[in-house]
Amino acid sequence: MVKEQFRETDVAKKISHVTFGLLNANEIQQLSHLHVVSKNLYNQDGHHKPVQHGVLDHRMGTSEKxxxxxxxxxxxxxxxxxxxxIDLELPCFHIGYFRATIMALQTICKTCSRVILPPEVKQAFMxxxxxxxxxLQRKALRKKIYERSRKVSICPYCAAYNGMVKKCGLLKIVHDKNKSKTESPVLIEPYLNALDHNKEIEALIPKNLEVLNPLDVLQLLQRIPDEEVPLILMNNEVGKPSDLIQTRILVPPICIRPSVVSDLKSGTNEDDITMKLTEILFLNDVIQKHKATGAxxxxxxxxWDFLQLQVALLYNSETSGIPLHMMPKKSTRGFVQRLKGKQGRFRGNLSGKRVDYSGRTVISPDPNMRIDQVAVPEHVARILTYPERVTKSNIQFLRELVLNGCDHHPGANFVQQKETHLKKFLRYGNxxxxxKDLKYGDIVERHLIDGDVVLFNRQPSLHKLSIQAFFAKVMPHRTFRFNECCCNPFNADFDGDEMNLHLPQTEEAKAEALILMGSKSNMVTPRNGEPLIAAIQDFITGAYLLTQKDVFFDRAKACQLISSMLTGIDSTVRIDLPPPAVFKDELPMVPTTSQGFSSNLAIVGGYYFPARRQQ
Known part of the structure; x- marks a missing residue:
């Protein structure tokens, strides 16, 4: 299907800013079409239909044609x-916001939820x-507030003792009340008298650590006054601190986690995310049952620990520090793994991807090519097609291409009719x-021909000049050929390098490629204005040897050099040869009628040289 040109609306709009925030439970519900509650994937009735309100419910989309x-x-x-x-039976920490949660807890009092800074310091920061x-300034200020909060031991508002908040094991947060050596924590006072008489029990005195589970943390974050939320460097309009704790999780559409029907065994292979969601629903049911039976x-x-781990693995399957008895049997791919790294969405599918209408082969030099031309093998030109719409001016040309078919260049591979959108393959049929039936508005997918605009690229594409637009020239043989002067921007040499060729599929794309990426528009580097496309190596050597004072050419050689220089639109230009630099009568005389030699040449050892001018 041909890409339609983008048409801008008449309404002029200006984007003021983009804001990222946290989804709260209400927003997740508004975004969703379905409450997922069933841990089963398919009905057990033999029809292999997805369960209603299950993870594969077809109300969330489809993955089958x-x-x-x-x-x-x-x-x-x-x-x-x-x-x-999915509603979680118990709240869980978000693996992505775990560090932010610890920083928020360190900034507030663990009793009254006020920001722990003294009033005058708080006012200065506000x-x-x-x-x-x-x-960067906001980040630096956040660090300053965090550092000041760590130094405050007694809350200025409720006089409660506050210590360090730190991570302890996998997805566990503890509040250490033993921060100050001078303070005596309440819980270990009975041991202090015994410690005076027996120093050996010092190591046995339990640490006064308070474990903050997600439910406690959620209640603390909910009680933070709205006017103090900016001190945690959060914006009330786009996300509250309590949104850092998950009570409800989104179930993504089925099209991004398709079920693959297996040929080897009956049934389907389910995506990692689908399986992780079913595990979360199963643990939800277990917790619900245990709560109901008074376990x-x-x-x-x-x-609860298992539920937290599964929710964490859904987002990031490379979570470290998992205890041995909770380790998953096989590794899976979470959302983080789908986005990051070489195979992730950004590098693998957006910045660089597999595309149609492209070719790749070895490159060769061809000094007879213009600097804006690339020679494309006929084999490639028969496969790469351009969808050309039939008009009054090109209908005769396109009819000839349709008659040539797929196997003769220039030809065409497909014809798409305007009314029915039916595509006909020209290898078969009449x-x-x-x-004869070709009409205005039909689309003919014709072969690449001379003069088509193509994009030429060599990997690694390190700067914007690594991909440029050239005019195609269909030639025999099996390599892409271009002028050696154009090697510099691509950092190409001819020791086995391969390059990619892309054929833009719309007139708009062709025009943009030529104006913005054309090799003639990119002859100097935008970095510092140095020339990139210039004579190199054998061009310079050849020019030096040609212009030596003792180098002379006979008429035939001079004509050959001149005809090599005249290409493209200059190929029919008439040239008047200047008089030779050296004249001498021929010895012996050679008849001009039979041999066709000029009368100003002399035969010396079988080679023709310009004779000396007579004094």
């Missing part, structure tokens, strides 16, 4: 997918926050009839 979405009724190609949500700041607190705490 023969099924349509039950929310919007569209097929796989058109439905963008719809979200669902004044600074009112000024417009860059990201031991230790069992519920263990289930080409004469198809050519």
């Amino acid at each position: 023969d099924n349509s979405c039950e929310t919007c009724g569209k097929g796989l190609a058109d439905c963008v997918g719809h979200y669902g949500y 004044e600074k926050l009112k000024r417009p700041m860059s990201y 031991k607190m230790s069992m519920i705490m263990e289930d 080409r004469e009839r198809i050519a």
Whole structure:
């Protein structure tokens, strides 16, 4: 399908700013179409239908070509997918915001939830926050507030003791009340008398650590006064501190976690994210059952730890510090793994990706090519096609291409009719009839021909000059050939280098490529204005040897050199040869009629040299 040109609307709009925030439980519910509650994937009735309110419910979209979405009724190609949500039985820490949670807790009192700074210091920081700041300035200020908060032991508002808040094991936060050696924590006072008489029990005195579970942290963060939220460097309008703790998670659409039908065994292979979501739902059910039956607190705490781990692995499957008994049996790919690294969305699918209408082969030098030309092998030109719309001016040309078919260059591979959008493959069928029935508005996918604009690229593409636009010239043989002067921007040499060629698919793309990326528009580097496309190596050597004072050419050689220089539009230009530098009568005389030699040449040892001018 040909890409339609982008048409701008008449309404002029200006984007003032972009803000990123946290999704709260209400926003997640508004975003979703479905409450997911069932841990089963398919009904057990033999029809292999997804369970209603399950992770594969078709109201969240579809991953199969023969099924349509039950929310919007569209097929796989058109439905963008719809979200669902899962309510967690107990709140969990977010693995991505875990460090931010610890910093927020260190800044506030663990009893009254006020920011722990003295009133005058707090006022000074609030004044600074009112000024417009860059990201780095805000980051530096956040660090300052955090450092000042760490030094305050007694809350100025409720006189409660506050110590260090730190990570302890996997997704656990502890509040250390033993921060100050001078203070005597309440819980270990009975041991102090015994310590005077027996110094050996010092190591046995329990540390006064208070474990802050996600439920405690959620209640603390909810009680932070709205006017003090800016001191945690958060914005109330886009995300509150309590949103750092998860009580509800989004279930992504099915189209980004498709089920793959297996040929080897009956059933389907489910995506890692689908399986992780079913585990979370299973643990939800277990916790619910244990709470209902009044199970031991230790069992519920263990289930809670498992639930936290599964939620963490859903987002980042490379979470470190997992205890051996909780280690997953096989590694999976979480959301973080889908985005980061060489195979992730940004580097693997956006910055560089596999594309259609491209070719790749070895490069060779060809000094006869213009600096804006690349020689494309005929084999490549028959496969790369351009969708040309039939108009009054080109219908005869396109009819000839349709008659040539797929295997003769220049030809065409497909014809798409305007009314039916039916695509016909020209290797089969009656080409004469198809050519005769060609109408205005039909689209002919013709072969690449001379003069087409192509993009030429060599990896690694280190700067914008590593990909440039050239005019194609279809030639025999199997390599891409271009002028050696153009090697510099690509950092190319001819010791086996390969290069990529892309054929833009619209007139708009061709025009943009030529104006913005054309090799003639990029002859100097934008870095410092140095010339990039210039004569190199054998060009300079050749020019030096040609212009020596003792170098003379006979008429035939001079004509050959001149004809090599005249290419393209200059190939039909008439040249008047200047008189030779040296004249001498021929010895012996050679008849001009039979041999066709000029009368100003002499035969010496079988070679023709310009004779000396007679004095």
